Amino acid sequence: MTDRTPSGTRDVLPEEMRELRALSERVRAVFERAGYGEVYTPALEYERTFARDGLQMASPYRLFDEHGDVLVLRSDMTIPIARLVGSRYATTPPPLRFSYFAHAYRGVRPQRGQSREFLQAGVELIGAPGAVGTAEAVTVLCDALDAAGLANFRVGVGDVTLFPALLASLGIEPLQAETIISELASGDYVGVERELGRLRLSDADARLLLRVPRIRGGAEVLADLDGPLQDAGAGMQELLDLLAPRVAQRVIFDFGLVRSLGYYTGAVFQVYDPAYGLPLGNGGRYDGLLAEYGRPLPAVGFALNVERVHIALRGEERSGG
Amino acid sequence: MADPVAQPPLRIAVPRGALFTDTLDLLDRIDIDTRQVRENDRKLLFEEAGIITMRPSDVPTYVEAGAADIGITGKDVLMEQSEREVYELADLGYGRCEMVVASQAGEDPTIDALTRLGVVRIATKYPRIATDHFLATGRQAEIVEVKGSVELAPLTGLVDAIVDLTATGTTLRENNLVVREEIAVCTARLIANPVADKLKAAAIDALISRMAG
Secondary structure (H helix, E strand, C coil), X not given: CCXXXXXXXXXXXXXXXXXXXXXXXXXXXXXXXXXXXXXXXXXXXXXXXXXXXXXXXXXXXXXXXXXXXXXXXXXXXXXXXXXXXXXXXXXXXXXXXXXXXXXXXXXXCCECCECCEEEEEEEEEECCCHHXXXXXXXXXXXXXXXXXXXXXXXXXXXXXXXXXXXXXXXXXXXXXXXXXXXXXXXXXXXXXHHHHHHCCCCHHHHHHHHHHHHXXXXXXXXXXXXXXXXXXXXXXXXXXXXXXXXXXXXXXXECCCCCCCCCCCCEEEEEEECCEEEEEEEEEECCCCHHHHCCCCCEEEEEEEHHHXXXXXXXXXXXXX | CCCCCCCCCCCEEEECCCCHHHHXXXXXXXXXXXXXXXXXXXXXXXXXXXXXXECHHHXXXXXXXXXXXXXXXXHHXXXXXXXXXXXEEEECXXXXXXXXXXXXXXXXXXXXXXXXXXXXXXXXXXXXXXXXXXXXXXXXXXXXXXXXCCCHHHHCCCCCEEEEEECCCHHHHHCCEEEEEEEEEECEEEEECHHHHHHCHHHHHHHHHHHHC
C-alpha cells in the first residue's frame, strides 16, 4: 500500500517550491521595507492561548504534552503574535510592526486551495489606531500583492460594526439581529429576507436592511449615502482619503462584509482576484484582542494565503491577464 | 492593470432537468439569447450566451470554484450541499417542490420501528437533509443512500420510509406511498460566487433587478 499524506495536507516538490519561495521573497521584501520585522512562533500553542472569551479559534488538531496540558496547532498567526506582544514586548512603546511567513491549521473541507495546513504571509501593526493604522495595513497589503505579481487583484474593505449598528438603530433585538447577521455571514440573502419578514418592520426599514449589505463598489458608492449610513460612509471616506491613488484604485468598499474571524472590531478586508474563486486573504482591525494578552493596544493586520496567491498568479498568466 | 470599471460578461450555470425550461424562459425574458441552448441537446458550453449547462447538483460546485459566476439550482441541492461557499441571492419562485418523509399507505411503519427497534431506516438521495431532519426531531435514523428510484426501497422492505423531493405527489401515489411529514419547500435559487459578486457587482445587480422586474 502507498502511504498518503493526511487528509487536507500535501507534499510540495521542487518546481512548485521554487515558485512559492520566489513569491514569498518578493512579498517579504515589501514587509521588510515597510518596517515589519519577521517573527516566528511555535506551531504548537497551549489551548488556553486560543480559547479566549468569544474566540472559537482553536484548530481541530490537539495533543497532550507530558504534563497533561492540551496543545493545539495554531489556526492563525494573529493570536500567537498577540501573545508574543503581551509577554515579550510588554513595555516597548508602540507602534510595533511584525511580519510572518508561517503555516496555520484549520479543519476545512479539503479542495483546491483549501488545505488544512496552509502557508500564511501577513503583518500585524500594533498600537496604530483608527483610519491611519488601517490605511498603512491596506497599503502594505496592496504593495505585497503588487510585488507578488498579481495584476487584477482588489481589496474589499468593510466594517464589521456597520450592519449590527444599523440593526440596533432600528430597534431590532440582539437575538434577532444575531440570526440575521449569521444568515448574512453565510451569504444567504434569501434567508436574510425571510428573517426580516418575521420582524414587524416598516417597508422602508426592511428595504434599507436588504439594500445595505448589497452595497459594494469603488469610491462612487460612498458618494450618495444618507441617513443612518452617513457615519459608516464617513469612516470609509476618511480611510480612502489616506490612501495613495495606486492603493485607492484597488479598493472595493463592501457594506456586506459582516464578519470572518471572531476578534475583528472595525474595518475588515478581503483580497479578491478574478483568476480565483475564493478570497486570497483577509484582515482587519482587532482593537480588543491585545488586552486579552495583557497589552491593551489597538491593532490591525492581514494574512495572505500564499498557496492561493500562487494559484491566482498562474491563473492570470494563463488567461493572459 | 485592467480598467476597474470594465466588467466582463457573466458566465451562468444553468441546470438541465426539471428546472431547465423555466430557467431558459427566465433568461429569455432578461434578453439572454437561449436559442442555441434550446436547439442543441448535447453541447454543454455556450460561450456566446455565457451559458454552461449541467446537472443541478453540479451547479454549486462550478459556482463555488468560480468556473461560473452565477448559477441557478434548486433549494434542495443547496440544502444538501450546505457547506458550499456560495451566495444565495434570490428565490426565483419556480420549480416548486416539497422535501418530504413518505412511507407506505396504511399504518406508518416508522412509528412501529421507532417504538420497537429505537431506530428507523430511511432511503434517500439527500443523506444530509434526511440526517439533519431526524436529528432535529429527536429520532434515531439509519440513512441508506440510494442513487436510483427511491420509491422502490420501502416497497421491498429495504427501509421503513424515504426522504425525497416531490412536485405533484404522482410518483408517490403510484407506488402506494403517502407523505408523512413535510421538511421544506424548495424552489429555484439564484446563487453567485462570492468573489464574482464583488468584482462583477454591477453586472450581477443589473441581472437581479432585470429578473425581479
